[in-house]
Amino acid sequence: MAAQAVEVTENASSVTLGPAVGLSCRECGERFPLGPIFACASCFGPLEVAYELPDGDPEQLRKQIEAGPHNIWRYAPLLPVPADVAEKPNLNPGFTKLVKADNLARELGVTGGLYVKDDSGNPTHSFKDRVVAIAVEAARAFGFTTLSCSSTGNLAGAVGAAARRAGFRSCVFIPHDLEAGKVVMAAVYGGDLVGIEGNYDDVNRFCSELIGDPLGEGWGFVNVNLRPYYGEGSKTLAYEICEQLGWELPDQIVIPVASGSQLTKIDKGLKELIALGLVEEKPYRIYGAQAEGCSPVSTAFKAGHDVVRPQKPDTIAKSLAIGNPADGPYVLDIARRTGGAVEDVNDEQVVDAIKLLARTEGIFAETAGGVTVGVTKKLLEEGLLDPTLSTVILNTGDGLKTLDAVAPTTGPTATIRPSLDAFRSAGLAS
């Protein structure tokens, strides 16, 4: 078994994935050739993609990007994908709307400009399509035939759909008690969907064991053995936000935190844009948002710790219910380095925030979006978020997937007979 695993890696070292030149350990810096590996053999640290990024005229690169397709492949020169990626069968996610949220800004007292990056507009209605699109290209390069993942729901749907489009078999794993909308969305694409009796951390542990077993041979787990590539997809959120702001960095970004990967990759993306000269360098602050019922990172942040103690999740924000977040320590580092913070809100505040965003901007967010909006409000009240600075909030998924969260307190204003008299009597005429 071990010999086979090594063989895959050695074969993989000959693959070409655009500007990617290898993998490097975030902890100890050890380098590895490109391959389906995710943890450092020396220290278990997470591996991430190392690049030789374009070093030419930034103006040329900017023009090249702007002339590219209206999806994440416009940034292909900055991603671990082959140069002809746009020609391959993929869901082509990204370039979602950056909504100037003036109504919400008025309600929250933000004067410096408030924006919602609305990733519910992706093909399977969450930001997961971005990361999966990159993982699909890595899976293709490494010769995998089955795509898999551990998922809190959104990822299962994204993998199921992308696998069908790209011609892979899929078999995805979820906690058995997810929201009905997410289960249906994960199952409808026809791949195998397996409910595991346990929470997300149990699912994740199961997948980590499967990947090391002959049963999992030939499987590309997008967020396990393809995780270094997969995570890079979140950089495109940073690229898009800056391009849509006219190639400018926002002053503040509020990002939901589950494993923390998305937040760390957005920071990486912003740093790359600065290094490439595509945006002018200025300070920016990154804020993390968690649900109180699963808040290992915000708890560590507020206690001043640099180690994240795992928790057993209990929150309606199931897409953020990761009690043992792999990138938690890096979220702490980034929030502290940039002058941001990590905060949490309770389930009632999550529901209120979903309704606030819907009522003010016509955007129906899933519970993770409610967490982010709720935390934004709380950070403003606590004086930790500056209302005079430009601020971007991420909505990472569609409210239709988590109807259960708002259904008990949301419904028709009235039910009446089909007559004008009844309408008048209901007091709805003005």
Place this chain on the structure above:
Amino acid sequence: MSVKVRIPTILRTYTGGDSEVTAEGGTLSEVITDLEKNHQGIAARVLDDAGKLRRFVNVYVNDDDVRFEQGLETLTPDGAGVSIIPAVAGGC
């Protein structure tokens, strides 16, 4: 006390490719010491310089994450299953 230890792919160079080995010990700490006796070098991969579990290593005794139990002092009953798993998996 004899326990079965599941070895992740990246540590199998120390176990001759075996994905599961047996070890002796009444606590996780003793199990790791015994593993080191038979598979020299493995302890330094799992523990940091201060002798604590590395922050990117998850260890389970049966179904329980030892961080929710007593860490390295978690009891390992006879016949228990111990899983060593890289922590850098999952999530978004």
